[in-house]
Amino acid sequence: xxxxxxxxxxxxxxxxxxxxxxxxxxxxxxxxxxxxxxxxxxxxxxxxxxxxxxxxxxxxxxxxxxxxxxxxxxxxxxxxxxxxxxxxxxxxxxxxxxxxxxxxxxxxxxxxxxxxxxxxxxxxxxxxxxxxxxxxxxxxxxxxxxxxxxxxxxxxxxxxxxxxxxxxxxxxxxxxxxxxxxxxxxxxxxxxxxxxxxxxxxxxxxxxxxxxxxxxxxx
Amino acid sequence: xxxxxxxxxxxxxxxxxxxxxxxxxxxxxxxxxxxxxxxxxxxxxxxxxxxxxxxxxxxx
Numbered sequence: 001x002x003x004x005x006x007x008x009x010x011x012x013x014x015x016x017x018x019x020x021x022x023x024x025x026x027x028x029x030x031x032x033x034x035x036x037x038x039x040x041x042x043x044x045x046x047x048x049x050x051x052x053x054x055x056x057x058x059x060x061x062x063x064x065x066x067x068x069x070x071x072x073x074x075x076x077x078x079x080x081x082x083x084x085x086x087x088x089x090x091x092x093x094x095x096x097x098x099x100x101x102x103x104x105x106x107x108x109x110x111x112x113x114x115x116x117x118x119x120x121x122x123x124x125x126x127x128x129x130x131x132x133x134x135x136x137x138x139x140x141x142x143x144x145x146x147x148x149x150x151x152x153x154x155x156x157x158x159x160x161x162x163x164x165x166x167x168x169x170x171x172x173x174x175x176x177x178x179x180x181x182x183x184x185x186x187x188x189x190x191x192x193x194x195x196x197x198x199x200x201x202x203x204x205x206x207x208x209x210x211x212x213x214x215x216x217x218x219x
Numbered sequence: 220x221x222x223x224x225x226x227x228x229x230x231x232x233x234x235x236x237x238x239x240x241x242x243x244x245x246x247x248x249x250x251x252x253x254x255x256x257x258x259x260x261x262x263x264x265x266x267x268x269x270x271x272x273x274x275x276x277x278x279x
Contacts, residue, residue, distance in 0.1 A: 003223060004223065007223065007226050007227070007230070010230055011226070011230070014230060014233050014234075014237075017237055018233075018237070018259065018262045018263055021237070021240050021244075021255055021258070021259050021262070022259055022266065022270065024244060024255065025249060025255050025256055025259065025270060025272050025273075025274060026270065026271055026272060026273055027272075027273030027274070027275075053275030053276065054275065054276045055273045055274070055275060055276065056273055056274055056275075056276055057273045058276075059276045062276075145252055147252075150261070151264075152257065152260035152261045152264055152267070153252070153253075153257050153260075153261065155260060155267055156250070156251065156252065156254055156256045156257030156260055157251055157252040157257065159250055159251065159256065160250050160251035161251060161252075181268065182268060183267045183268040203264075216252060
């Protein structure tokens with residue numbers, strides 16, 4: 001067998017393995033199509049004794065708790081008052097949308113982030129990774145994560161939480177409401193139209209204005 | 220890099236993502252950051268908007 005034929009076979013097996021992950025995520029463990037069927041295709045002689053798990057569709061999803069139970073992705077986002085305060089606006093939106101602080105505002109968050117040492121008119125947010133935004137959210141007892149994410153990782157992350165993100169090339173913080181349902185990120189933008197970005201962020205916009213430092217809330 | 224080398228490199232990257240996805244499944248991270256869903260999007264970006272998750276109920 002030539003190397004190219006072997007590579008073709010490996011590609012086919014890889015595709016089946018990827019599809020097997022999808023079957024697991026979508027709860028298709030046995031029957032056809034299913035994880036079981038894919039394993040049979042990968043190894044026709046294998047003997048299986050499946051014990052599929054109980055699924056959320058059968059048991060019901062876990063009841064949301066904490067801020068996640070109160071989260072309102074439709075919370076309004078006022079335009080920012082200053083050219084340098086986008087991060088404070090994004091933070092205030094997150095605090096209001098999660099009801100961690102229903103009265104959070106651009107100004108209250110400028111104060112909470114720390115003016116002028118951590119945020120100021122010259123540089124905006126001093127630490128572009130969002131460490132001070134994380135500290136403020138942490139002051140409300142909520143744990144956050146942070147990473148420089150790809151679009152795919154970012155999309156998966158915000159299927160299940162909210163947060164804030166800033167692109168290195170756009171130099172602008174936005175809050176993330178969630179997903180649009182057509183493959184885009186749904187954002188709360190205090191400067192709609194800036195660099196052509198309004199209320200959504202597509203993969204091409206994400207790649208154009210990145211890399212993105214992403215801060216997300218855990219629940 | 221020859222086409223053959225490029226395909227081997229891609230398969231190696233896919234294997235690494237598969238391994239990470241299996242770890243996520245074992246640890247019960249089906250959705251969200253570092254989840255099975257996230258690694259699936261990395262393996263096949265065309266799945267965005269296509270998946271209908273129905274994950275297992277976790278015991279803890």
